Amino acid sequence: xxxxxxxxxxxxxxxxxxxxxxxxxxxxxxxxxxxxxxxxxxxxxxxxxxxxxxxxxxxxxxxxxxxxxxxxxxxxxxxxxxxxxxxxxxxxxxxxxxxxxxxxxxxxxxxxxxxxxxxxxxxxxxxxxxxxxxxxxxxxxxxxxxxxxxxxxxxxxxxxxxxxxxxxxxxxxxxxxxxxxxxxxxxxxxxxxxxxxxxxxxxxxxxxxxxxxxxxxxxxxxxxxxxxxxxxxxxxxxxxxxxxxxxxxxxxxxxxxxxxxxxxxxxxxxxxxxxxxxxxxxxxxxxxxxxxxxxxxxxxxxxxxxxxxxxxxxxxxxxxxxxxxxxxxxxxxxxxxxxxxxxxxxxxxxxxxxxxxxxxxxxxxxxxxxxxxxxxxxxxxxxxxxxxxxxxxxxxxxxxxxxxxxxxxxxxxxxxxxxxxxxxxxxxxxxxxxxxxxxxxxxxxxxxxxxxxxxxxxxxxxxxxxxxxxxxxxxxxxxxxxxxxxx
Numbered sequence: 181x182x183x184x185x186x187x188x189x190x191x192x193x194x195x196x197x198x199x200x201x202x203x204x205x206x207x208x209x210x211x212x213x214x215x216x217x218x219x220x221x222x223x224x225x226x227x228x229x230x231x232x233x234x235x236x237x238x239x240x241x242x243x244x245x246x247x248x249x250x251x252x253x254x255x256x257x258x259x260x261x262x263x264x265x266x267x268x269x270x271x272x273x274x275x276x277x278x279x280x281x282x283x284x285x286x287x288x289x290x291x292x293x294x295x296x297x298x299x300x301x302x303x304x305x306x307x308x309x310x311x312x313x314x315x316x317x318x319x320x321x322x323x324x325x326x327x328x329x330x331x332x333x334x335x336x337x338x339x340x341x342x343x344x345x346x347x348x349x350x351x352x353x354x355x356x357x358x359x360x361x362x363x364x365x366x367x368x369x370x371x372x373x374x375x376x377x378x379x380x381x382x383x384x385x386x387x388x389x390x391x392x393x394x395x396x397x398x399x400x401x402x403x404x405x406x407x408x409x410x411x412x413x414x415x416x417x418x419x420x421x422x423x424x425x426x427x428x429x430x431x432x433x434x435x436x437x438x439x440x441x442x443x444x445x446x447x448x449x450x451x452x453x454x455x456x457x458x459x460x461x462x463x464x465x466x467x468x469x470x471x472x473x474x475x476x477x478x479x480x481x482x483x484x485x486x487x488x489x490x491x492x493x494x495x496x497x498x499x500x501x502x503x504x505x506x507x508x509x510x511x512x513x514x515x516x517x518x519x520x521x522x523x524x525x526x527x528x529x530x531x532x533x534x535x536x537x538x539x540x541x542x543x544x545x546x547x548x549x550x551x552x553x554x555x556x557x558x559x560x561x562x563x564x565x566x567x568x569x570x571x572x573x574x575x576x577x578x579x580x581x582x583x584x585x586x587x588x589x590x591x592x593x594x595x596x597x598x599x600x601x602x603x604x605x606x607x608x609x610x611x612x613x614x615x616x617x618x619x620x621x622x623x624x625x626x627x628x629x630x631x632x633x634x635x636x637x638x639x640x641x642x643x644x645x646x647x648x649x650x651x652x653x654x655x656x657x658x659x660x661x662x663x664x665x666x667x
Contacts, residue, residue, distance in 0.1 A: 193221070193228060194235045201239040211243040230261060234270045241274035249274035250285075265301055268293045272307040281318025283468050284326060286311045287446050294449055299485050302493065305478075309496035312468045317459075324459050327446060327471070445473030447481045465500035475501055475511065479518075489518060495526045503537055512549065524550065528560045535568025543568055559590050566596035572609040575600065579616055589617075591625050598631045610635055 181188060196217055203210025218236065221228065228236075233256055240249040253271050256263060268289060275286040286308060293300065317323040444451045462468045472478050475497060482489060489497075494515060501507045508530060515522060527550050534543040543565055550557060562582055569575035575597045582589060594617045601609035610632075617624070 190229045190232050193217075193226070194232045197232065197235040197239045201235070201242040203243070206242055207244040210239075211245060214239050214243055214245075230256075230264075230267070234266060237270040238273055241270075241277040244277070246274055246278045249277070263296065263298070265293070265298050265304065268298065268300075269303050269307065272304060272311065276307060276311050276314060279315055281322075282311050282315030283462070284317045284323055286315070287327060287471075290447060291449060300487065302487050302490055305482055305487060305489075306492050306496060308472075309478075309493065309500060312472070313465045313496060313500050317462050317468070320459065320461060323462075327459065328453060444471065445477040445481065446471045447473070447477070466502040469500045475507070475514070479514065489520055491520065491522050491526060494520060494522055495529060498526060498529045498533065503533060505534075505539065505542060508533070522553070524555045524558055524561065527555065528558070528564050531561065531564040532567070535564060538568065538570070540565075540568040540570075540574060557585075557587070559588075559592060562587070562590075563592045563596045566593055567600055569597060570600050570604050572601070572606060572612065575609065576612065576616070579613075583620075589620050589622055591622060591628065594622060595625075595627050595631060598628065598635070602631065602635050607635070 181192075197214070200210050200214040200217065203213070233252065237249045237252045240246070240252065250271075253267070253274070256267060271289050272286055275282040275289060278285060290300070290304075290308070293304075317327075444453055459471075462471065469475070469478070473480065478497075479489065482493075494511070497511060498508075501511060527546055531543045531546050534540075534546070547557065550561070562578065565578055566575065569578055579589065579593075579597070582593070594613060597613050598610055601613060614632075
């Protein structure tokens with residue numbers, strides 16, 4: 181461009197930042213080039229538009245420098261530019277890159293979005309569910325301080341409303357309009373001056389950095405120690421007693437009775453925290469989902485913001501809801517009530533969840549729903565079912581059904597059956613799978629050989645069913661077939 185005398189535009193810089201974000205080596209080469217490009221823009225004092233700023237936030241998040249991404253969002257707010265929901269989409273994308281405390285940052289970002297009067301869209305909800313699935317709440321003391329202090333803002337808003345009512349009879353029309361802006365001013369002040377409003381720490385920058393305008397590190401959070409009298413409460417997440425009765429990783433009202441009104445929903449500016457004294461470590465996605473009011477609280481929030489869940493939303497929900505038949509049944513009913521069209525991947529994930537907890541009959545029952553929805557099983561569907569076929573008759577019946585349906589018998593399917601048989605140390609089962617594999621001319625792959633070597637390694641151990649010597653012979657034959665096919 182320099183040789184041809186062309187001047188880069190905003191679209192040029194946006195494309196370059198996106199290229200850095202998609203680097204094959206994001207945390208090394210990508211981050212180095214990103215910082216170099218950013219530095220050149222600073223030196224030349226190039227003014228960038230909002231789209232380029234968003235691309236820069238995304239690039240830093242994907243390249244592993246989440247703190248700089250938060251700092252860019254802070255600068256965006258200070259610049260006076262009117263932020264949109266797209267700005268918060270990229271903020272949540274940065275939160276998703278922080279696996280340790282991304283959930284905590286996302287909740288604070290969500291509150292700020294609501295205070296700005298910006299309505300979330302389906303992308304923000306899907307990103308939030310991704311954060312629930314992948315990210316933790318960080319330091320427990322900080323989480324207690326930030327998440328359980330949300331009533332502070334609500335009190336400020338109520339106080340401002342009361343002042344407005346008392347003075348409404350004496351103020352002029354222009355002054356009344358000015359008071360209507362109090363809530364938004366509180367939001368801005370809470371962001372810029374965290375010492376005055378200590379319950380928002382999302383993008384708090386130290387005084388030295390804010391004065392100098394330099395440095396990429398952000399003091400994201402301050403902490404207060406949890407008081408000694410704070411009590412760790414028991415489990416709140418849906419049907420948690422079906423998962424682990426001894427779990428203490430959620431929160432519940434002191435009364436111990438779960439009702440829809442007693443569940444705190446951190447997506448609200450005024451969550452119901454009656455009876456909640458402290459949080460414990462939210463290690464599971466279902467625990468973190470409970471802080472959003474569970475599945476019902478999330479859907480209610482979407483409904484209040486005129487957002488309809490899509491297939492991706494429900495697929496993500498499948499990954500974060502508690503592992504129980506009750507919650508999965510409620511989710512399937514919700515699909516029918518909301519008339520959301522789901523794809524086969526949604527059912528594949530649900531089948532996999534059920535086979536993992538050894539509920540093969542429940543997984544098979546989903547095949548009826550798949551047929552009723554006009555969908556067709558894929559290789560992944562059969563592999564998910566195969567992983568739960570720990571009994572010989574179940575595995576052989578599955579092979580027969582797949583063949584009868586006209587679908588192809590594949591290597592992943594046989595590998596999943598071998599793995600299921602190996603968990604039971606049933607060598608007769610393994611041999612029959614290998615015989616069927618040979619009969620249908622399915623060539624083994626490296627995974628097949630590795631699995632058979634593991635099976636042979638347990639041949640001398642107790643609790644085995646069948647002839648381990650025959651299984652070893654089949655391993656030799658599979659090795660020969662593998663060598664003929666690939667060497």
